[in-house]
Amino acid sequence: MSIGNSPEDDRPSIGRTLQQARISAGLTVEEVSSATRVRIPIVHAIELDDFSRCGGDVYARGHIRTLARAVGVDPAPLVEQYDAEHGGRPAPTPAAPLFEAERIRPERRRPNWTAAMVTAIVAVIGFVGFTMFSGSGSTDKNKDQVAEGPTTATKAADPAPSKPADPKPAPSDSAIAAVPKDKVTVKVSAVDDKSWISAKTHNGKLLFDGVLAKGDSKTFTDGQQVNLILGNAGAIQLFVNGKSIQNDFQSGQVERLSYTKGDPEAG
Known part of the structure; x- marks a missing residue:
């Protein structure tokens, strides 16, 4: 939990800045939570300068950026203020040892x-x-x-040998993702860097929880909805129901996303 600004700093606290901007924008906490996918208790806590619910500095910075954009505030000064009040940005920790115990066996490719x-x-x-x-x-x-x-x-009795049928080419990952019309299919690719990924079905069943190395991809399907948490969203390229998703995610940004069947950009 933040202990507030130092006596020499006259700037309002991070939580106070976000709260005033939200009120000025005419938004409720529920509306901000719905737009950003940050849970209501966490939004309340951040506005009270309590970052203990965020789950760590990386997630706290991500929530600050997300909430600031939602209420129309430049997130950069607020992130700098957070770093100044919490000992500065720590040196990056190698991800492999941290998540080694959480690595799961790769999913077996289903037969075509x-x-x-x-x-x-x-x-x-x-x-x-x-x-x-x-x-x-x-x-x-x-x-x-x-x-x-x-x-x-x-x-x-020696018939001419019949010509064997040409083998069918193996479909690409994007083609496979576009095939099931009655399901939601999400392909996650780590393009620019590694990223921590969590994927769940509509009823909370865990599909994957671990680090996706640079250059690797994972495909998740469900009959109704796929819920994602991206720990380093700026490094990720998404394909939803066979369609590439354009985004402006930043490096180190945490994103919580949900996708259902049909065109991901419709509505």
Whole structure:
């Protein structure tokens, strides 16, 4: 919990600044919480300069930036004020040892049943066609075998090898994400840096909780809604229901996001 400004500093506290800006903008705490996805108790606590509910300095800075943008205040001076009042910005801690115990086994790739089904259908059609072709010529082949002897019959029994069906190309990740129309599908890619990611279904089931290394991707699906927390949102590229999501997330920014079925930008 913040102990307030020093006697020499006449600036209003961070919480007081955010509260006055919210009131001036004509917004309630509930409206700010709905717009930023920061829970109502945390918004109240921050306006009282109590940052203990944020879960650490990284999250506190992220909440300050998010709330400041929502009420129309420049977040940079408030973050600098927070750093000055809480011992400055700490040196970055290597993420790998911190989350080593929380790493989970990578999800096994599900078999591509669509491609397997198409291949099976092609094989069945080819077999039926070959059987019909062989059946139509069986009488003539039997006659040739009797009249011409085993040599002719042996030659007739060697059909030309059928051309194998071309294998279906494996669909790309973006194509897979666009296939299920009855579900919400979110692909998270760490493009510029690593980021801590948490993903849950609509009923709170945990899909993933750990560090996504730079260059790695994760895809999450649910029948109704996927809820995300991005610890370093500026490093993340999102694809929702097969569509790229444009954002202006900053490095180190914490974002809480939820997506449902359909066009993610509609409405």
